[in-house]
Amino acid sequence: MKGVIVTCLAGLVKDNFGRKKWEDALENAGLDRHAIFSATNKVDDAIVMKVVSSVCKVLNITPLQAADAFGDYWVNVYAPRIYGAYLQEVTTSKELLLRMDKIHETVTSTIPNAAPPRFNYKWGDSRTLIMTYKSPRGLIDFLVGLIKGVGKYFNEDLRVRKLNSTDVEVVFL
């Protein structure tokens, strides 16, 4: 996976809990306390997952809480900073979510053998969107956290519900 996931997680932990906690999490994951990750390099998926579970342990939070915190930080703090171009000209949650499939394809197009998450869209009714998540990584809870983060970014009320391991229902209230 792109190193960007780990650099974002590092920002989240350092901003909210301090540098020491981040270093503890790295150490707990069997890595060097001062390991530096580059946003553009590829980081083994297994290492990313190890760091995520290590953060949960060090901060004493559940994987679901981590997924929500990550989604919020990614969409509201991190992406505007480094992926601002993708957020410009988009004015609603609906619009951004419908662009997600294309955005992930574009952003990872320079990485050889990249496997970005892909999304299919289906409308239940005029305000109910079902997003089907296709990724070998099984990070559906992160998807839910990210969609909640999108609602917050646009200051919109969304009802977000995981239906199963691939589908999330989003109701635009």
Ligand code: HEM
């Ligand atoms: C400007 C906004 C965004 C950009 C530029 C972006 C970019 C990326 C990048 C580069 C990755 C790593 C992919 C890889 O290395 O293969 C990633 C992962 C991911 N993104 Fe986004 N993302 C954005 C917003 C979102 C939003 C709003 C959602 C949910 C609706 C989302 C869902 C995910 C998920 C679930 C992953 C984890 C990887 C996986 O499950 O396979 N992203 N994103």
